[in-house]
Amino acid sequence: MRRAVLLLSAAFAGLLLGLGVNSSATAQDAFGVHGTLENQQDEPVAGVSITVTDAAGTEVATVQSAEDGTWAVPLEAGGDYVVVLDESTLPDGLVVRNGKPELEVTISSDRTVLFPLDTQVAGGAEPGGDEPSSGGDATGETPEGDESSTGADEAENGENLAEIEDEGGATRAVSLLFSGLHFGLMIALAAVGLSMVFGTTGLTNFAHGDLVTFGAVMALLFNLTFGVPVWIAAIAAVLLGAAFGWLQDWGLWARLRRRGTGLVSMMIISIGVALLIRNVTLFFVGGERQRYNEFVGQQPWDFGWLVITPKEVVTGSIALVVCIAVGLALVYTRLGKATRAVADNPSLAESTGIDVNQVVRLVWTIGGALAAMSGVFLGISDGVKFDMGQHLLLMVFAAVVLGGLGTAFGAFVGAMLIGVFVQMSTLVVAPELKYVGALAVLIIIMLTRPQGILGRRERIG
Amino acid sequence: MDWHFVFSQALTQAIGPTMLVYALGAIGLNLQFGYTGLLNFGQAAFAAVGAYGLALAVVAFGLPFWWGIIVGLGCAVVLALLMGIPTLRLRADYLAIVTIAAAEIVRRLFRATVWSEHTGGSDGMRGFSDPFFELNPLSEDATWTFAFLSMDSGRLTVDFGLFDLQYSHRDLWVMTIGWALVAFFCIVLALLVHSPWGRVLKGIREDEEAVRSLGKNVFAYKMQALVIGGLIGAVAGFVFALSRANVQPDTFSTDFTFYFYVVLILGGAARIFGPVLGAALFWFLYTIFSQGLSQAITADLISPELINQTQVGPLVFFLLGLGMVLLLIFRPQGILGNKRELMLDVR
Numbered sequence: 001m002r003r004a005v006l007l008l009s010a011a012f013a014g015l016l017l018g019l020g021v022n023s024s025a026t027a028q029d030a031f032g033v034h035g036t037l038e039n040q041q042d043e044p045v046a047g048v049s050i051t052v053t054d055a056a057g058t059e060v061a062t063v064q065s066a067e068d069g070t071w072a073v074p075l076e077a078g079g080d081y082v083v084v085l086d087e088s089t090l091p092d093g094l095v096v097r098n099g100k101p102e103l104e105v106t107i108s109s110d111r112t113v114l115f116p117l118d119t120q121v122a123g124g125a126e127p128g129g130d131e132p133s134s135g136g137d138a139t140g141e142t143p144e145g146d147e148s149s150t151g152a153d154e155a156e157n158g159e160n161l162a163e164i165e166d167e168g169g170a171t172r173a174v175s176l177l178f179s180g181l182h183f184g185l186m187i188a189l190a191a192v193g194l195s196m197v198f199g200t201t202g203l204t205n206f207a208h209g210d211l212v213t214f215g216a217v218m219a220l221l222f223n224l225t226f227g228v229p230v231w232i233a234a235i236a237a238v239l240l241g242a243a244f245g246w247l248q249d250w251g252l253w254a255r256l257r258r259r260g261t262g263l264v265s266m267m268i269i270s271i272g273v274a275l276l277i278r279n280v281t282l283f284f285v286g287g288e289r290q291r292y293n294e295f296v297g298q299q300p301w302d303f304g305w306l307v308i309t310p311k312e313v314v315t316g317s318i319a320l321v322v323c324i325a326v327g328l329a330l331v332y333t334r335l336g337k338a339t340r341a342v343a344d345n346p347s348l349a350e351s352t353g354i355d356v357n358q359v360v361r362l363v364w365t366i367g368g369a370l371a372a373m374s375g376v377f378l379g380i381s382d383g384v385k386f387d388m389g390q391h392l393l394l395m396v397f398a399a400v401v402l403g404g405l406g407t408a409f410g411a412f413v414g415a416m417l418i419g420v421f422v423q424m425s426t427l428v429v430a431p432e433l434k435y436v437g438a439l440a441v442l443i444i445i446m447l448t449r450p451q452g453i454l455g456r457r458e459r460i461g
Numbered sequence: 462m463d464w465h466f467v468f469s470q471a472l473t474q475a476i477g478p479t480m481l482v483y484a485l486g487a488i489g490l491n492l493q494f495g496y497t498g499l500l501n502f503g504q505a506a507f508a509a510v511g512a513y514g515l516a517l518a519v520v521a522f523g524l525p526f527w528w529g530i531i532v533g534l535g536c537a538v539v540l541a542l543l544m545g546i547p548t549l550r551l552r553a554d555y556l557a558i559v560t561i562a563a564a565e566i567v568r569r570l571f572r573a574t575v576w577s578e579h580t581g582g583s584d585g586m587r588g589f590s591d592p593f594f595e596l597n598p599l600s601e602d603a604t605w606t607f608a609f610l611s612m613d614s615g616r617l618t619v620d621f622g623l624f625d626l627q628y629s630h631r632d633l634w635v636m637t638i639g640w641a642l643v644a645f646f647c648i649v650l651a652l653l654v655h656s657p658w659g660r661v662l663k664g665i666r667e668d669e670e671a672v673r674s675l676g677k678n679v680f681a682y683k684m685q686a687l688v689i690g691g692l693i694g695a696v697a698g699f700v701f702a703l704s705r706a707n708v709q710p711d712t713f714s715t716d717f718t719f720y721f722y723v724v725l726i727l728g729g730a731a732r733i734f735g736p737v738l739g740a741a742l743f744w745f746l747y748t749i750f751s752q753g754l755s756q757a758i759t760a761d762l763i764s765p766e767l768i769n770q771t772q773v774g775p776l777v778f779f780l781l782g783l784g785m786v787l788l789l790i791f792r793p794q795g796i797l798g799n800k801r802e803l804m805l806d807v808r
Contacts, residue, residue, distance in 0.1 A: 263554075267554065268789055272783075433575065
């Protein structure tokens with residue numbers, strides 16, 4: 001009996017997967033409280049009871065979230081109300097993350113109330129393996145077939161601090177700022193490589209996002225299949241990422257450059273390479289989002305003004321240190337200077353005795369390593385999925401264009417701005433549209449300052 | 462293992478409704494990429510706005526079907542202007558980045574839950590294709606036999622012995638219109654590219670500065686090519702939406718654009734019939750690989766432990782990606798193309 005209880009509680013405590021979730025604001029004309037219940041995949045959670053009572057304890061209304069996860073309670077007068085989410089009506093496995101299914105709100109105008117939902121997986125022995133797609137079950141409308149593109153948004157930040165609560169806009173803004181900085185650092189890791197490859201060879205590499213996926217998947221392989229701790233798996237993945245970058249340049253791009261293949265052909269080839277890598281990943285890993293066996297559902301540190309998980313602090317700090325190290329290396333080492341010289345003018349660099357092909361090989365290697373690191377870190381916070389890199393790639397493009405194509409420092413600045421912008425924009429727009437904003441910014445920059453913040457005008461013509 | 466079935470499926474697909482979508486999309490892309498050298502990575506967005514323009518106009522606004530077509534075409538023009546104005550003055554790769562981003566914006570906007578009461582969110586929309594199929598002269602329950610053609614309650618079977626082609630009466634109607642459109646656009650494109658206007662486009666592809674120095678307004682020509690190619694892309698979107706009788710945002714992903722490129726380059730860019738041949742071959746190969754593999758797995762010729770049914774899709778797309786890369790490296794002109802015409806460069 002005792003054993004059974006133990007087992008049960010172990011299973012129940014299981015893995016607190018940060019399958020996060022959230023609820024988002026939608027503008028409505030009515031006066032009252034409303035929100036949207038969604039799981040991490042942006043899939044709505046339907047049929048959840050939410051009760052609103054006024055300050056005197058009289059029940060105003062009980063509503064159920066609709067098929068699209070929205071709920072709304074119209075109110076006649078302002079004042080203090082209590083909004084309670086009935087946890088027993090949540091689909092299996094979903095819980096309110098901060099343990100506060102009951103919120104006291106003061107209503108003076110129409111406002112959104114957010115319940116951060118979390119997934120509690122029973123029997124956590126095999127993380128990822130039996131992860132229920134809670135959103136799909138809850139709504140019963142997500143066909144298995146389009147899973148490949150529904151889940152997507154790895155940047156969705158499972159543990160997204162953005163969606164903790166909207167009590168106190170300032171706290172939320174600070175949390176969003178930090179989560180934006182973290183996301184920006186992840187973009188920066190990938191962007192530096194992309195921008196340097198572009199700078200030295202002129203190639204816009206559409207397969208760079210899949211180097212990110214490669215890193216995350218390699219870490220997954222070491223972590224789950226070989227059973228090594230995540231930090232060792234991460235180091236292995238970064239080394240393999242470097243090797244993969246080196247190999248790609250050696251086996252493919254250097255040869256194409258020697259053949260004199262046009263840059264447009266190379267760009268289309270890079271899309272082919274992206275498709276190839278993505279489908280190999282899909283073949284071996286499958287379409288499910290998988291997670292490492294450590295650091296999932298970490299207890300966040302709550303400073304009052306900021307709620308942040310330790311893993312975010314650690315991965316963010318490492319990313320920052322690495323970015324600074326790459327920057328210093330570019331400025332002060334001989335190889336770094338050579339790289340910048342090649343990026344500036346390949347022919348002139350070659351005539352001063354720099355081995356351009358060697359430099360390009362180095363850039364590919366370092367780019368591959370940084371992309372892999374970004375992939376592992378994103379995997380730690382949001383899980384690993386075969387198309388995670390593809391979605392990050394568009395953010396990376398936005399970052400490098402904003403910073404100035406071909407400049408390493410511009411890529412860093414652009415990445416931080418895009419990361420913060422993407423997260424902070426959820427203060428005003430629905431979270432599912434946050435990337436649209438970033439991509440729109442990309443187009444506006446093209447229109448007004450195509451050379452980017454740190455780029456020079458001559459490059460674009 | 463049923464070879465007859467595999468071959469019949471492959472040949473059915475090679476001239477079927479889906480192939481027509483890819484042929485039309487690639488014809489549009491051919492004008493932009495093949496003749497003008499514009500690297501449009503957002504052709505899927507043109508198809509998406511076409512399809513959604515039609516669907517929204519008919520379902521959400523209750524407009525007649527023909528108005529839906531006009532709305533779809535109008536949306537494609539607006540999208541082309543939005544993408545073209547910021548980027549056509551810049552180097553080719555900027556257009557590539559902006560178009561790929563715009564395609565993603567369009568897809569995300571259509572699948573957003575914010576206005577899902579109108580667009581249906583990730584489920585998409587249906588219920589706009591009835592007026593189109595009401596025009597279908599083929600009867601739903603026609604039954605007749607003529608030589609190797611036989612019609613069994615609206616299902617046409619063309620029996621060639623070694624293989625047979627089967628189409629429902631709906632498919633046949635889509636194919637009639639689709640092939641007519643393909644023929645129409647091939648003729649239009651042939652006339653366009655052999656006109657003085659088309660020669661300027663090819664000049665832009667070869668050397669933009671030289672054309673500019675002749676006093677041509679390069680920006681305007683590029684924009685016209687982008688708009689016309691986008692309109693043909695929107696028509697591909699109509700055929701796609703009508704053949705499936707629904708629109709779904711996630712079908713218009715970046716991969717969709719990429720398959721247009723595969724089709725175009727396989728057949729031969731800057732050739733009038735390149736896209737048509739490429740689309741037929743692409744769908745023939747795709748179907749023969751995927752059907753062949755799943756048949757082989759069902760027949761236990763390939764152990765399910767090695768490859769299971771869900772892995773067939775990725776494997777076939779992997780092979781297509783690989784084929785594409787090898788094709789671009791070793792035969793960038795495709796089947797019909799002229800190699801000298803396709804030494805494109807952006808610097």
